[in-house]
Structures are given as structure tokens and as C-alpha cells.
Amino acid sequence: MSESVTFLRAMLRKGSSVLGASPADEAPNPDSVPDWRYREDSADSMLMRAIRYSALGPIFYRVAAFPKVYIGFAVSNGSAGIVPVLGTTIFAVLLNVFAVWWVVRGRGIRAKTSGRLMYVDLAVGVVLTTLVAVAAPTEVQPYAVDVAWTWIVGTVALWTMSFGLPAALVLLIAAFPFRAFLTWIGGLPLDHPLAVSRSVGCMVALVVAIVTTAGILILLGVGTRFALGIGMRRGQRAERLRTQRVLHDSVLQTLEAMGLEAPDDESATAQRLAEMRATARAQAVELRRELAGPDAPSARGLAADLAEVATEMARDGLRTQLVAAETEEDYRLSHARRTAIRDAVREALRNTVKHAGTKQVVLRVEESDGGIAVIARDQGTGFSMLDRPPGFGISQSIMARLAEVGGRGTIDSHPGRGTRVTLWVPH
Structure with missing residues (x-):
């Protein structure tokens, strides 16, 4: 039976x-x-x-x-x-x-x-x-x-x-x-x-x-x-995706950095080692936060979260110009949506560090279509979306993360013309 x-x-x-x-x-x-x-x-x-x-x-x-x-x-x-x-x-x-x-x-x-x-x-x-x-x-x-x-x-x-x-x-x-x-x-x-x-x-x-x-x-x-x-099935899938994102956005990034070919210059090698140690410490803090559970809601706005991400990326040599103004609507973003767009921006900037061939990016925050949009624009090498299909970082760490809170993301890139990443979440 x-x-x-x-x-x-x-x-x-x-x-x-x-x-x-x-x-x-x-x-x-x-x-x-x-x-x-x-x-x-x-x-x-x-x-x-x-x-x-x-x-x-x-x-x-x-x-x-x-x-x-x-x-x-x-x-x-x-x-x-x-x-x-x-x-x-x-x-x-x-x-x-x-x-x-x-x-x-x-x-x-x-x-x-x-x-x-x-x-x-x-x-x-x-x-x-x-x-x-x-x-x-x-x-x-x-x-x-x-x-x-x-x-x-x-x-x-x-x-x-x-x-x-x-x-x-x-x-x-x-x-x-x-x-x-x-x-x-x-x-x-x-x-x-x-x-x-x-x-x-x-x-x-x-x-x-x-x-x-x-x-x-x-x-x-x-x-x-x-x-x-x-x-139970949806919860298991969500937890599996969350674990994959944590591993991809933290441990995998550090391992990839460790796997890069060491420069010939001794001082450059020492600088690379110092950067890797700093990255490892930052990733350890992030992993500890993930193990402790979801972040507690805070009263600060999205711009403050993005400024913190820009500071993290500076350790990897990426100079981020943040163009944002705190608005009343910014504070009305729910904690889940603010966290989703913050983490999606972090992954987008990491992709810039790894693939764009540039150390500069402009990060702009604006109101759009009844929500908040964050646009990351670089003047790097760019790429063809047809030649390089989206990997886990784009499909899950960015797109799926935003979709879970009702948002969306788009990527516009062409070889030699840089990349524009637009991330949007509703109020």
C-alpha cells in the first residue's frame, strides 16, 4: 500500500x-x-x-x-x-x-x-x-x-x-x-x-x-x-543554490586568484601574495557571516551597501566611481531586495576584475520603472554574448538572485566596447 x-x-x-x-x-x-x-x-x-x-x-x-x-x-x-x-x-x-x-x-x-x-x-x-x-x-x-x-x-x-x-x-x-x-x-x-x-x-x-x-x-x-x-523541494533547491553561490562568490574566487600565474618580478609577487591574503581574510569574514545566517536588517540605504562593496573591490585593484544619492525610496527597499542587488553588484564587479582588462568601473544608482536600478559600466575589452554563454556567476549569482526578489538583470557587451550591466529591483 x-x-x-x-x-x-x-x-x-x-x-x-x-x-x-x-x-x-x-x-x-x-x-x-x-x-x-x-x-x-x-x-x-x-x-x-x-x-x-x-x-x-x-x-x-x-x-x-x-x-x-x-x-x-x-x-x-x-x-x-x-x-x-x-x-x-x-x-x-x-x-x-x-x-x-x-x-x-x-x-x-x-x-x-x-x-x-x-x-x-x-x-x-x-x-x-x-x-x-x-x-x-x-x-x-x-x-x-x-x-x-x-x-x-x-x-x-x-x-x-x-x-x-x-x-x-x-x-x-x-x-x-x-x-x-x-x-x-x-x-x-x-x-x-x-x-x-x-x-x-x-x-x-x-x-x-x-x-x-x-x-x-x-x-x-x-x-x-x-x-x-x-x-521541501523548493527549500532544498533554494538552499542548494545558496550554497553554490556562497562557494562560487567566495571560495572559488580565492582559489582562482591563487591559481593565477605568478609574476616574474619579486616585488610584484610579494604584492600579489599580500592581495591574496587580504582577499582570503575578506572571504573568511563573508563565509563566517553566511554560516551565522542571514544578515540582520539595517537602517542604512543601498548606497552605503554599494560603497562597502566598492571598498572590497579596491583590495583587488578595481577603482569604482560610485554615483548615487540617498533618497527616500532607497530606504524603502526591503532587506531581501537590498541584499540581493548588493550581492549581484559584487559578482558583476568581480567579473570586471577577472575579465574586463580594466581597473576602472562606474557604478550608478538611479530610480527606474518603479524601482531601483544599479548600472555598472566599464571601458574594458568587452565580449560577445554569443561566443561566451553565461556561466554560473551570471546565471545564478546575478540573474537568478535578482529574479528571486522580483528583479531582473541585463548585460550589454561587445568586443572592444566595454560592458554595461544593469541590475533592477522593484521598490
Whole structure:
């Protein structure tokens, strides 16, 4: 049997609590999850919220169904029994509106307490229907019970969602003698045609609630597994690309510099060695920052970041003329976009150092097309894009990095006419 079928069977057997044990890095093991008693500190917080929100369906059903059923009762029976039925409807709607607010805005509760609330919900439904069955006039009692029975339908749906099909089927079986008890305390014979027809209708409503909620459970389980699978694949790909970029933009650059042919002049060799040591120290700092995690957001603007990059490139002998003015829009760039364009500029300038055959570049920052553009222009040897297809540095360290934050990059170069690199990100 496939893993997906096993997971769905576990969802139907144990309810949405199976999702709470879905780890972030592998498929969940549904058979290891006891009903609503998993360790909350080991469950993913987003999955925990999904479990809590799954209760909204039955609660919203009550909020909408109670007024609808009451209107049908009032139209058919006039003022007979209106006091207990109207009171029950108002109480049920208000209580379920509060439940919606609590589920959406609340901080959540422990799993054991959630299970207890399911029993409290069942008790409220039993009390409401019993009070209506006793208080309603005998001639309209089956119709009055239909209104209060709306709560029981929601309860069965909640139990299906929370505990699974077995628990819901237990409630369905118990509902038969309970519905007969309501008929009896209302003063009607159990074989009264009206009582029988309304009782059958109540049982059918419970079956529909169980089948519908089971379908929702299946959709919830399938959707969650697809979302987890897509998220894990995209996360793994993003982490792999990030590692490749770190290695390409730091370690590989240093190794390539070390592999360059040493000059014949002894003083030039000493200068090259000093430059390599400085580069290695800078790369060590950058690697340490990457290992420590993402940069903390700062209040400084993009121009300050680019000035820092220009200082780094000066160690490699590249003189950068930065033409930029801090603007209000510059500070509105998100941290992710500012970091992406900063690192893309760094890679573009490294390409200038390695391939352009010049030690000068002009770096200009300007507003363009509702975003910020950084243009790097050199008067180096240039190259033909047809003869030199984009390597990892252009395709991933520049283009892909910008695309991830909604930006783009273009390169315009011709042999003997220099290179122009335009990097853009939206505000």
C-alpha cells in the first residue's frame, strides 16, 4: 500500500491531529500519532494552526444554518414554540460567533484541552436539544428539535474532523436512542408519523455531515502533503543554490586568484601574495557571516551597501566611481531586495576584475520603472554574448538572485566596447 493511502487512512481514522506530527523535513508517520495527544513542542507551528483552523468549517456551518432552520420553523409553525426555539437560535449563533473569533484570534490551547472541549461541545448540544424537546409544544416538538439538532450536526462534523471516522460513527449510533428519547420526553409516541419522519431527517443530516467532513479531511490531508512536498523541494533547491553561490562568490574566487600565474618580478609577487591574503581574510569574514545566517536588517540605504562593496573591490585593484544619492525610496527597499542587488553588484564587479582588462568601473544608482536600478559600466575589452554563454556567476549569482526578489538583470557587451550591466529591483 502506498504511503499516501496510508496517510489518508490515518487521517480518516484519527482526524486532523495526524497533521500535527508532520515534521518539516520528512513525510509524517501517521501511525505514530495518538489521537490529539502528540507533543505540541515537536509539531510545526503552521501545521498546528491548520489543525485549529480546520474547526472553522463546522462552526461556520452552525452560524449560517441556525438562522436558516429557525426561519423555516417560524414560517411553518407561526408563534408556536417560538420562545425556546428563538432563544436556542440566538444563544447558538452568539456562542459560535465567539468560537470563530477565538479560533482565528486566539493563541491556541494544548491538545488535551482541545479534546476536552469536544466533549463540552457535545454536552452543550445534548442540553440544548433536551431543553427544546421539553419546552416546545407537543404539536411542533419534532420541528423544534430539528432546529436545536443543528448543533448536534456541527458536533458530529467537529468530531469527524478532530477524532476521525470511528468517533463520528459512535456518535451516529448513539444519536438513534437519543433522538428517540427526545421524542418520548416531548410527549409523542415513538411511532408517531411526524416524529418518525423528522427523526429520519435528523439521522440523514448526521450522515451527510460525516461524509462531507470526511471529504474535507481527505482534501486537507492531500493538500497538506502536496504543500509540504512542494515546500521541501523548493527549500532544498533554494538552499542548494545558496550554497553554490556562497562557494562560487567566495571560495572559488580565492582559489582562482591563487591559481593565477605568478609574476616574474619579486616585488610584484610579494604584492600579489599580500592581495591574496587580504582577499582570503575578506572571504573568511563573508563565509563566517553566511554560516551565522542571514544578515540582520539595517537602517542604512543601498548606497552605503554599494560603497562597502566598492571598498572590497579596491583590495583587488578595481577603482569604482560610485554615483548615487540617498533618497527616500532607497530606504524603502526591503532587506531581501537590498541584499540581493548588493550581492549581484559584487559578482558583476568581480567579473570586471577577472575579465574586463580594466581597473576602472562606474557604478550608478538611479530610480527606474518603479524601482531601483544599479548600472555598472566599464571601458574594458568587452565580449560577445554569443561566443561566451553565461556561466554560473551570471546565471545564478546575478540573474537568478535578482529574479528571486522580483528583479531582473541585463548585460550589454561587445568586443572592444566595454560592458554595461544593469541590475533592477522593484521598490
